[in-house]
Amino acid sequence: MYAVFVAVLSVLISLIVLLVYGGGHSVALLYGASVGILSFVSTAFTVSLLTGRSTSVGMMVGGASFAARMGFATVALGVPAYLDLWPVVIMLAGFASVYLAENVLLVPVLLGKSRASIGGAQPASERIERRTEV
Amino acid sequence: MIHSMSYTSFREGGMGSDHGRFIGVGVAFIFIIAALTGVGYVLDNLLGTLPLFLLLGIAGGFAASLYYVYVQLKKLGGS
Numbered sequence: 001m002y003a004v005f006v007a008v009l010s011v012l013i014s015l016i017v018l019l020v021y022g023g024g025h026s027v028a029l030l031y032g033a034s035v036g037i038l039s040f041v042s043t044a045f046t047v048s049l050l051t052g053r054s055t056s057v058g059m060m061v062g063g064a065s066f067a068a069r070m071g072f073a074t075v076a077l078g079v080p081a082y083l084d085l086w087p088v089v090i091m092l093a094g095f096a097s098v099y100l101a102e103n104v105l106l107v108p109v110l111l112g113k114s115r116a117s118i119g120g121a122q123p124a125s126e127r128i129e130r131r132t133e134v
Numbered sequence: 135m136i137h138s139m140s141y142t143s144f145r146e147g148g149m150g151s152d153h154g155r156f157i158g159v160g161v162a163f164i165f166i167i168a169a170l171t172g173v174g175y176v177l178d179n180l181l182g183t184l185p186l187f188l189l190l191g192i193a194g195g196f197a198a199s200l201y202y203v204y205v206q207l208k209k210l211g212g213s
Contacts, residue, residue, distance in 0.1 A: 031189075034193065035193065038193060038196060038197055041200075042196070042200050045200055045203075045204050048204075049203075049204065049207050049208070057152075060156065061207065064160060064163075065203075068163065068196075068199075072167075072192070072196045075192055076189065076192050076193060076196075079185060079188065079189060079192070080185070080189065083185055085185065
C-alpha cells in the first residue's frame with residue numbers, strides 16, 4: 001500500500017519536474033523512483049518470506065536477496081549513468097527519495113504499533129487496583 | 135541399498151531435497167533476469183532503441199524473478 005502511495009507521489013513529483021525542468025529530468029526522476037520502489041518492494045517480500053522460517057533458511061534467503069537487490073540497483077542505475085542517458089544526480093535523487101519517503105511513512109506506523117504493544121502495561125498511576133477481602 | 139535409501143530421503147523432503155530446491159530456485163532467479171535482459175537487448179538492437187528495452191528487461195526480469203522466488207518459497211514453506 002505504501003509502495004503504491006509512493007509510486008503515485010513520484011509520478012506527481014515527476015510531472016512537476018517535467019513542467020519546471022523538462023522531459024529529461026522528469027524521466028530520470030521517474031526511472032530512479034521506479035528502481036527504488038522495486039528495490040523496496042523486494043525488501044518487503046524478503047521480510048514476509050523470512051517470518052516463521054528457521055534461522056539457516058532465513059539467513060540464506062536474506063543474504064541472497066540482499067545481494068540480488070544490490071546487484072539489481074547497481075546495474076539498473078549504472079547502465080543509464082554509464083551511457084549518460086539523463087542527469088545522474090536527479091535519477092539518484094529519485095531512487096534515494098523513495099527510501100526517505102517510505103521511512104517517513106512507515107516510522108509513525110511502527111511507533112504506533114510499538115506504543116500499542118507497550119500500552120498493554122499501563123502506567124502505575126492509571127491502573128485501577130482491585131482488592132477483595134476473603 | 136544405499137541408492138534406494140538416499141532416493142527415499144530425497145523423496146521424503148530431507149535436507150538434500152531442500153538444498154536442491156533452493157539451488158533450483160536460485161538458478162531460475164538468475165536465469166529469468168538474464169533471459170529478460172537478453173530479450174530486451176535483442177529488441178533494442180532490432181528496433182534501434184538502445185537502451186530502452188534493455189532497462190525494461192532488467193527491471194521486469196528482477197520483478198518477475200522476485201515474484202517467482204516468492205511463490206516458490208511460499209510453496210516450500212508449505213503455507
